[in-house]
Structure formats: structure tokens, C-alpha cells
Amino acid sequence: MANHTHVQNPKVDVQYRRKKNAEEMKHQIISFTLMIFLTLIAFFAVGYEGFSAWFAVPFILLLAVVQVIFQLYYFMHMSHKGHELPALFLYGGVVVAFVTVWAFLTIVWI
Amino acid sequence: MSTLARKKGVGAVIWDYLTTVDHKKIAILYLIAGGIFFLLGGLEAMIIRIQLAVPNNDFISAGFYNEVLTMHGTTMIFLAAMPLVFAMMNAVVPIQIGARDVAFPFLNSLGFWLFFFGGVFLNLSWFLGGAPDAGWTSYASLSLASPTHGIDFYVLGLQISGLGTLIGGINFLVTIINMRAPGMTYMRMPMFTWATFVTSALILFAFPPLTVGLIFMMMDRLFGGNFFDPALGGNTIIWEHLFWIFGHPEVYILVLPAFGIFSEIFATFSRKRLFGYSSMVFATVLIGFLGFMVWAHHMFTVGLGPIANAIFAVATMAIAVPTGIKIFNWLFTMWGGSIRFTTPMMYAVAFIPSFVIGGVTGVMNATAAADYQYHDSYFVVAHFHYVIVGGVVFALLAGAHYWWPKMFGKMLDEKLGKVTFWLFFIGFHLTFFIQHFLGLMGMPRRVFTFLPGQGFETGNMISTVGAFFMAAGTIVLLANVVITTVKGKRVGNDPWEDGRTLEWAVSSPAPEYNFAQTPLVRGLDAYWIEKMEGKKGLTPAEPLGDIHMPNPSILPFVISLGLFVAAFGFLFHQDHAWGTPVGIVGLLITLGAMFFRSIIDDHGFHIHKEEVMEAEKKGAGA
Incomplete structure (x- = not known):
């Protein structure tokens, strides 16, 4: 099927x-900068004596989740059209x- | 070069199959390999039944019984049922959705060879110091204590073949999402394609836990790890959880394609549209989803506590609802239909009561409090044989008879087919129905013998007699295959005359390229719609043109062979100095083949328009 969808004149x-690519590049650079920034914050949160583990661990987990979202949507193109099924499977897996x-943590107590 | 209609020598045929990336030939490979493992597993079953025919029997020793029992379960699930399901999927699904091949033909071949080498590796344990002997579930507390290399063969063999299954599952997901013909919307897909789709999603999510479990076990057994050893700070229950998080979806991975096969057969031989198609789709997806929420019902007696047991019990019972929807839909498909009792249809009709018995005992087992009585008794053995034989094996036999003409171009003999059916059907109920009562009377499973005077004699003898009926049915089936291959007449596109889906619109067997022109799908049961409008063939969606095909390749075989060699090396690395080097050489073979795959540009080839037209004229497609 793929070979029937060629654009006649590229x-x-x-x-x-x-224009579209330039815009996308901009988004990628912005999110890349943000990701480095978030990583620095994570290192700082762990290194800083003032934060206890009870704050630092959930905090860096939260930052990790944000980074995963950046990764998926800006670098792996999930923000584009035609990615509904991969999204369905990703969220299904999640x-x-x-x-x-959750079952392990609440009722099974392994 | 096209390989259409060309006489070849034996060597060329073997080379052709070693290198093929054609889904129809890979289906035949799966069918042959899965069939051989099915016979092997059946042989092991016969040994079990002969040993248990009379009390205090010494036909085989206790240790050997454990090996035979373990290998029967492992072989039947991983090496017979799974590949036979893949045989059906490969033979039918691409044609059912109007595609020329699967999305990744190379990976399709790789998936088969990984399964094949994994299976051979596992079975070589018989000759290399003893087979695995801790049951097909291989619970860590038992398997870590096993003195032979059997468990190591189990771990490495299943790891390799599991990789193949995972690859196959992903391939079918991508194929069904991306390769459907124009007009083939999701809600126009045949039920077997839907079942394959959901099954592949289950494979995608269920096999990784098994992979993790097997890696932990490999570390513990071969590389000095202690994930499961409580004395060293491990936890033996983790294996049970990982195994059943995989193992329960695995049951649905087997039975959903079976449901799909029967849905096709019911509609075809009732000459009616499948009743409640959309509710069937809904039920299939729901069963797939719920399949992940119930794994702990295999572990009620482990001591998870009343809350966990209650929640998992209720979740398990919920699965009876979508399954019930399916049963009623099949009944209503037959209701008012013009039914033809062909061999596949007889399996389908027999499947309903057989599977319902298995389902009802399933709900009984799901009742956590009652399960304390059933657990580890023959009641459980009877239950899962009713769902797996009465569901999956019946479906595979029905599907083999149904699609045999599409795979090989010749009809299996109907008379012999019915003889097989009756022998197998009677033998199956004779073997397993009585086991419910043996279980309730207190006979434990997985024991190599029983004592006289406890009331188990008659039941076990009946069970063994039934097993011989099933063996006789299998022998008749093999004879049927041989007779058909030698004497059978070539058949046309639609040998059952009531075909509804796209695979019946192409020649039997389908040409290498499946469709000369990609068809336009105008509704559910696309071929039936065309037939009802008096047309002979499908409505094409594209002009006739050159067809692009993938090149055959030996690399999948080499990649799998490398892992096979590596597994031997690492298995013996503690006993022999050659172990580690052989393991590394094996990995290098695999990585080298992968490297060549990456750097060699392979653009495939074209079958030219003229060749296609000539092939079609020769009596290929209509």
C-alpha cells in the first residue's frame, strides 16, 4: 500500500x-535544552543536602516522567498525525x- | 526471479524453504515443525497414560515420569500449540486482509527459525543428561534444586523460541495495522484476523515478563545469581508471579485464535453472516484485556491473603461474561442457518459443549475458597485439558481441515476426516471427563503412580483407553495427509463453495504474490458480497502492474543457528573449558549475520506484469 501514496511531484x-521542518527543529532544540536543564535539576536535587530522600526520590521520578513525555512527543513524533495506534498501544501497556x-503494592505484598 | 510453477530438485526445494520469506511457505514450515512437536508431545502423553493405567505400575521410573510430564506440557504449549497457531495465522491472515505478504517478511522467517532452534535445543536435553523435570511451570523452589542440566535446557530453549514468538507477534500487529487492502476497515476485518490482532497484542505484553523470569532463572542456575533463593536473600515467589503474568495471557494467546477459527467455520458452513460481529470484536478485546488482571488465580494457595484472593477470583469470573457472549453468538449464527456438517463444522459444533464444560470448571476453580480443594488435583488437569484440547486442539484440527486446500491445493478426504473427528472426540471425553472425578476423589496431579484400593483404578483405566482413541484419531489424520498428498485432486479457488473471506477468492494455493491486483473491500465477508452480486472475482483497487517482492535470505537461519550454538556453550560453561568460547562464537555468528543484514542493501525484485498475466491465465486466480 505504501507505494501507492507517493506524492506525484516532490x-x-x-x-x-x-518551513515545517524548521519549526520542528525549533521544538526539538527547545525540548532538548529543557531536558538537559531538568537533568541538571535532578542531579542538584540528589546532591543537595537540604532535601531528604522523601522529597528527592518522588521529585526526580516526576522529572523522569516529564522527560519521557518530551522524548515521545518531540523526538519520536507522537505529536504528529497518524500515531494514534502507537499511542493506544503505549498507553495500553502503561x-x-x-x-x-499496583496489585503488587496494595494487595499481593510480594 | 519469479519461482512460479517451476520443477525443482530436492536440494533446491530444501534450500527454498531454508531461505523463504514467503508467509505461505513459512506457514507450511510452522505446520510441519509444530506437527512433529505435537506428535512428540502426544507420545509423551501416551507414556504418562500407560504408566498410570494400573496402580503401582513400573512402566517408567519416578524420575523419568517427571521428565516426561514436564516435557509433555512444555512441548504441547510452546512447541506444538503456539507454532500451529502461527501456521494458521501465516497461512490465512495476509490473504484475509488483501495483502501481498506480512509487513516484515525477513522477520517472519527469523521468528520461525528462532522457534525451531529453541524447540530442538529443548528436546536435545533427552540425549544430553536428562530433560527438565520441574513441571511446565518450573517453579523456582523446585527447579533450582534440580541436579541435571534439564532446567537449563528449558530456560535457554524457551528464551530462544520466546524471542521468535515475540517477533512473530509484532510482525502481525504491524501487518494488520498497515497492510489492509483499501476498504478493509477495522470493523470489516474477518473474525480470525481480529483474533490474530488481539493475540499479537497479548504476545507483545505477555512475553516480556517470561523473558525477565527466564533471565533471572538463567542467572540463578548458570551464573551464580540468587533472585529466587531465599537463603541468599532472594524470593522464590517472584518466579511464580512472573511466570503467571505471562502464563495466563498465554492461555488466551492460544484460545483467541481458536475462537477466530471457529467463527470463520460457523459462518461459512451455516451460510450466514457471523451473528453479532461487533459484539464478537468487543468480547475478543475484553478477554484480551482482562487476561492480564487475573494471573494470581493460579496462586490462590500460595498464601496471598483473603483480599488478593477475593479480588482475583471476581476478576477471573468476569471473563466468563465476554466468553458467554461469544458462545451465544456462535449458537445464533447456526440458528436458522443452512448448516453443512463438513469435518471442520463437526469440530466446531463439538467445541461448544466441550469448551463450556472447561469454562464452567474454570469458574469453579476461580472460586478461591473452593480452589483450596481442587488445587493440585486431577480436577485442575481435567479443567485445563477441556479448554486447551476442547478449545485449541479442536480448533487447530478444524482449521487444518478447513484451510488445507488453501495451503496445499488439495482437499483432505472428508470420510477419513470424520473418522478422525469421532475417534478424537470420543477419546478426548473418555480421557478427561473421568479425571474431574478422580480429582474430586483426591488423586493428586504430577504423581508417577497410585496405590490400589483407593478407588482410582477404574477411572485411570478409562482415561488410558481414551488416550488410545485420540492416538488412533491422530494416526488416521496422518494417513489422510499422506493419501491426500499422493492421490488428491487439485481444487479451485473456493473448494468449500461457501467461502466468505478474501482467501477463497485466490487460487489454491495462492500465487506467490497473493493478489494480481489489490482488491477493493466493500464490506464484511468481502468475497461473499461479490458472489452475491453475481461476480466471479474481486473488484480490483489498482491497475495490473509489476509486483514488488522481497528476496529470499538464509540470514534468519544463520542468526537463529548462532543463538543455538551460543546456548550450548553457556549451558556447559561450568562443566567444560570449551563452554564459554563456544558461547562467544555462537553470539558472534548471530551478530555477524545481523551485521550483514544491516550493510547489504536488499531491494527485492519485481514480478513483471507479463509474468503475472501469464500465471493468472494458467489457472491461478479467477
Whole structure:
């Protein structure tokens, strides 16, 4: 099926695509900078004596979740159209894994 | 080069199958390999039943009984049922969705060879110091204490074949999502394709826990780890959880395709649209989802506590609801239909009461308090044989008869098919129905013998007689296959005459490229719609043109062979100096083959329009 969806003349929308790519590049650089920044904060949170483990551990976990979202949406293109099914499977997997871990933490007590 | 209709020598045929990336040939490979393992598992079952025919029997020793019992379960689940399900999927699904092949033909071949080498590795344990002997569940507290290398063969063999299954599952997910013909919306997919889709999703989520469990076990047994050893700070229950987080979805991985096969057969031979199609889809997805929420019902007696047991019991019982929806839909499909009792249809009709018995005993087992009585008794053995034989094996036999003409171009003999059916059906109920009562009377499972005077004699003798009926049925089936192959007549596109889905619109067997022109799908049961409008073939969605095909490759075979060699090396690395080097050489073979796969540009080849037209004229497609 893929070979039927070729664009007839690739030069037609080159302007549009260039603009789109530039915009995307901007997003990627912004999120990349943010990710480095978040990583620095995480290192700082662990290194700083004033924060106890009870604060630092959930805090860096939260930062990790934010980074995963950046990674998925800006670098792995989940923000684009046509990624509904991968998203469904990702979130399906997250739900199954979460319920499993949740069961262990609440009722099974391994 | 096209390989259409060309006479070849034996060597060329073997090379063709070693290197093939064609889903139809891979289906045949799965069928042959899975069939051989099915016979092997059946042989082990016969040994078990002969040993248990009379009390205090000494046909085999206790230790050997443990090995036979373990290998029967492991072989039947991982090496017979799974590949036979994959055989059906490969043979049918790409054609059912109007595709020319699966999304990743190379990976399809790799998946098969990984399964095959994993299976061979596991079975070589018989000749290399003893087979695994801790049951197919291989609970860590038992398997860590096993003195032979059997468990190591189990761990490494299943790891390799599990990799193949995971690859196969991902391949079918991508295929079904991306390769459907124009017009084939999700809600127009045949039920077997839906079942394959949900099954593949279950494989994707269920096999990683098994992989993790097997890695832990490998570390403990071979590399000095202690994940499961309580004396060293490990926890032996973790294996049970990991195994059943995989193991329960695994049951649905087997039975959902079975449901799909029967859905096709009921609709075809009732000459009616499947009743309640959308509720069938809903039920399939729901069963798949709930399958992940119930693993602890295998562990009620471990001591999880009343809250966990109660929640898992209720979750388990909930699965009876979508399953019930399916049962009623099949009954209503037959209701008012013009039914033909062909061999596949007889399996389908027999499946309903057989599977319902297994389902009802399932709900009984799910009742946590009552399960303390049933646990580890023959009642459980009877239960899971009713669902797996009465569901999965019946479906595989039905599917083999149903799609045999599509796979090989010849119809299996209907008379012999019915003989097989009756022998197998009677033998199955004779073997396993009585085991419910043996269990309730207190006979424990997994014991190599029993004492006289406890009331178990008659039941066990009946059970053994039943097993011989099933063996006889299998022999008739094999004879049928041989006779059909030698004497059978070539058949046309739609040998059952009532085919509804796309696979019946192409020649039997389908040409290498499946469809000369990608079809346009105009509704559920696409081929039936065309037939009802008086058309002979499908409506094409594209002009006739050159068809792009993938090149065959030996690399999947080499990649799998490398892991096979590596597994031997690491298995013996504590006993022999050659172990570690052999293991490294094996890994290098695998990585080297993967490297070549990466650097060699392989653009495939084209079957030209003229060749396609000639092939179609020769009596291929209509």
C-alpha cells in the first residue's frame, strides 16, 4: 500500500515542508535544552543536602516522567498525525503495567 | 526471479524453504515443525497414560515420569500449540486482509527459525543428561534444586523460541495495522484476523515478563545469581508471579485464535453472516484485556491473603461474561442457518459443549475458597485439558481441515476426516471427563503412580483407553495427509463453495504474490458480497502492474543457528573449558549475520506484469 501514496511531484510542497521542518527543529532544540536543564535539576536535587530522600526520590521520578513525555512527543513524533495506534498501544501497556505493579503494592505484598 | 510453477530438485526445494520469506511457505514450515512437536508431545502423553493405567505400575521410573510430564506440557504449549497457531495465522491472515505478504517478511522467517532452534535445543536435553523435570511451570523452589542440566535446557530453549514468538507477534500487529487492502476497515476485518490482532497484542505484553523470569532463572542456575533463593536473600515467589503474568495471557494467546477459527467455520458452513460481529470484536478485546488482571488465580494457595484472593477470583469470573457472549453468538449464527456438517463444522459444533464444560470448571476453580480443594488435583488437569484440547486442539484440527486446500491445493478426504473427528472426540471425553472425578476423589496431579484400593483404578483405566482413541484419531489424520498428498485432486479457488473471506477468492494455493491486483473491500465477508452480486472475482483497487517482492535470505537461519550454538556453550560453561568460547562464537555468528543484514542493501525484485498475466491465465486466480 505504501507505494501507492507517493506524492506525484516532490518539488511541489518543498517550501511548505522546509518551513515545517524548521519549526520542528525549533521544538526539538527547545525540548532538548529543557531536558538537559531538568537533568541538571535532578542531579542538584540528589546532591543537595537540604532535601531528604522523601522529597528527592518522588521529585526526580516526576522529572523522569516529564522527560519521557518530551522524548515521545518531540523526538519520536507522537505529536504528529497518524500515531494514534502507537499511542493506544503505549498507553495500553502503561495501564497493564500500572495495574500489575499496583496489585503488587496494595494487595499481593510480594 | 519469479519461482512460479517451476520443477525443482530436492536440494533446491530444501534450500527454498531454508531461505523463504514467503508467509505461505513459512506457514507450511510452522505446520510441519509444530506437527512433529505435537506428535512428540502426544507420545509423551501416551507414556504418562500407560504408566498410570494400573496402580503401582513400573512402566517408567519416578524420575523419568517427571521428565516426561514436564516435557509433555512444555512441548504441547510452546512447541506444538503456539507454532500451529502461527501456521494458521501465516497461512490465512495476509490473504484475509488483501495483502501481498506480512509487513516484515525477513522477520517472519527469523521468528520461525528462532522457534525451531529453541524447540530442538529443548528436546536435545533427552540425549544430553536428562530433560527438565520441574513441571511446565518450573517453579523456582523446585527447579533450582534440580541436579541435571534439564532446567537449563528449558530456560535457554524457551528464551530462544520466546524471542521468535515475540517477533512473530509484532510482525502481525504491524501487518494488520498497515497492510489492509483499501476498504478493509477495522470493523470489516474477518473474525480470525481480529483474533490474530488481539493475540499479537497479548504476545507483545505477555512475553516480556517470561523473558525477565527466564533471565533471572538463567542467572540463578548458570551464573551464580540468587533472585529466587531465599537463603541468599532472594524470593522464590517472584518466579511464580512472573511466570503467571505471562502464563495466563498465554492461555488466551492460544484460545483467541481458536475462537477466530471457529467463527470463520460457523459462518461459512451455516451460510450466514457471523451473528453479532461487533459484539464478537468487543468480547475478543475484553478477554484480551482482562487476561492480564487475573494471573494470581493460579496462586490462590500460595498464601496471598483473603483480599488478593477475593479480588482475583471476581476478576477471573468476569471473563466468563465476554466468553458467554461469544458462545451465544456462535449458537445464533447456526440458528436458522443452512448448516453443512463438513469435518471442520463437526469440530466446531463439538467445541461448544466441550469448551463450556472447561469454562464452567474454570469458574469453579476461580472460586478461591473452593480452589483450596481442587488445587493440585486431577480436577485442575481435567479443567485445563477441556479448554486447551476442547478449545485449541479442536480448533487447530478444524482449521487444518478447513484451510488445507488453501495451503496445499488439495482437499483432505472428508470420510477419513470424520473418522478422525469421532475417534478424537470420543477419546478426548473418555480421557478427561473421568479425571474431574478422580480429582474430586483426591488423586493428586504430577504423581508417577497410585496405590490400589483407593478407588482410582477404574477411572485411570478409562482415561488410558481414551488416550488410545485420540492416538488412533491422530494416526488416521496422518494417513489422510499422506493419501491426500499422493492421490488428491487439485481444487479451485473456493473448494468449500461457501467461502466468505478474501482467501477463497485466490487460487489454491495462492500465487506467490497473493493478489494480481489489490482488491477493493466493500464490506464484511468481502468475497461473499461479490458472489452475491453475481461476480466471479474481486473488484480490483489498482491497475495490473509489476509486483514488488522481497528476496529470499538464509540470514534468519544463520542468526537463529548462532543463538543455538551460543546456548550450548553457556549451558556447559561450568562443566567444560570449551563452554564459554563456544558461547562467544555462537553470539558472534548471530551478530555477524545481523551485521550483514544491516550493510547489504536488499531491494527485492519485481514480478513483471507479463509474468503475472501469464500465471493468472494458467489457472491461478479467477
